[in-house]
Amino acid sequence: MEDAVGQGMIVGGWEYVWLVYGATWAVVVTYTAIALSKAQKALSPAPEAPR
């Protein structure tokens, strides 16, 4: 890629790549965890009221 320097081409840029992949994983993992947690609360049977 050194030939690209000064040719108007993009060199490197891995920091942008990691940021996008990191954000993608952060969003899908967090959203999945929240969805599963809410489902567990909503779908588990309610405890019986104390007599």
Next chain:
Amino acid sequence: MRWEHGSLGLGFILLGIAHYMGLFVAPSDAMMGDVGRIFYAHVPTAWVALVMLTASFVGAVGSLWNGRYTWDAATTALAEVGTVLTGLLLFQGAIWAKPTWGVFWSWDPRLTSSAVLFVMFVAVLILRRVVDSPERRLTVTAIATIVAFVDVPIVYMSVKWWNSLHQTPSSPKTVSDTMHLPLRMAAFAMLFIAIGIAVTRWRTIMAGLTLEAAAPDLPTRAPTLSLREEGA
């Protein structure tokens, strides 16, 4: 364990393999170099976001047609997943724009229509939360979803209709053979994850609606919207 958990597990495994290939196996882009690897994260997110919002539109038409709360819950779950993915794709796109266009944001037709789409579906989800009556909520959600969906074909066609900084729609036909496998795999991975989350959210929303319906003064379906039965 429900089937949607399998969909989520398969999706995450496929996404790990696809992203590994996109980062370390696929060649760097001829023009963009390694920054082009953002392609394997951004494009599948965009595809699946539009698929989810289109499915939400189908759910909205269905819930208006039959007045069933299960369709209302599906519309909401799909709209929610589509909205989250649209927000993610806007972030991914902004990060990709910086090294390639020199700016994080441009009021370009594709970017602007995508931002409008995100705002409109956020509005749908907010609107739903402020309506108390389940019947009215079903109607409001469905109509708002249908209105917001109008922007989906505009987003897709924006790069064809207007001059845009953004490239035309990507597909396996528009990219090199070496990019096919990670691209397809990442697309299916995102689809499986999106379906898994949408079904999980649908079950949760249905549980809430069932609790609401358990109250004696609430019907289990919206009587004013049973268009098919009324016409029969």
